[in-house]
Amino acid sequence: MTTLPRGTAARSDRAVRRRRAVVVAGAVSAGLLVLSACDKPTAMSTITVGSDSVASEATCGGEGKALKASDLTSCLEDKDIKEISVDPDETVRFGVDPDLADKGWTILMNGQPLTDSSTKTYRTIPGSVFFNAQYGAQGNSTLVSVKQGENEATGLWSFRLKKDA
Known part of the structure; x- marks a missing residue:
């Protein structure tokens, strides 16, 4: 005869619940392990001209x-490098993530500083500047x-601006 209380021999709910809890805990642990191995994406930088825009993560750093x-x-x-067409009569808008802006950012044209450092998330520059020999174009x-x-x-986001004639 069994030593279990009357009616418990047919019920195995406790064992099933324990197995489910172990399986769920294992799945959660495996998911966290997989997520911790992923690289965090870098901040984004975006250029907008008219209704067209192009965004990119860091080219370097x-x-x-x-x-x-x-x-x-x-x-x-x-x-x-990502490209965007620019009409010299349009305004070119630069936008950066707040994480990028907090550390200060500068716009470079052909590797040379075009603007002073800024901690704002948004700047505008006339399109004609990017094709003017006076600025090194x-x-x-x-x-x-x-x-x-x-x-x-600490990071560089690069784009190629093509003159839209």
Whole structure:
């Protein structure tokens, strides 16, 4: 005979509940482990011209560590850069995530500073500036970058502006 109280031999609810709890705890732990292995995306930078816009994560850096000058140079030579067409009569709008703006950012044109450092999340520049030889433009295409950091560069977001004639 069994030593279980009357009617409990047929019920195994406790064992089933325990197994479910263990399975759920294991699934949650595995999910947290997978999420902790993912890289956190870098802040975004966006350029808008008229109703067109293009956004990008950092071309280089963006994780808060200072970049070496050689890294910056190679980033500026990168060929896989997002492009946008610009009518010289349009206004070019630059927008950055608040995390990027908090550390200060500068707009570079062909690697040279075009603006002073700012902690705002939004700036505008006339489109004609990007194709004016007085500002260092050459031809119908200009490399424009957003550099994070006031003294040391910690991130670089690059875009190619193509003249829309």
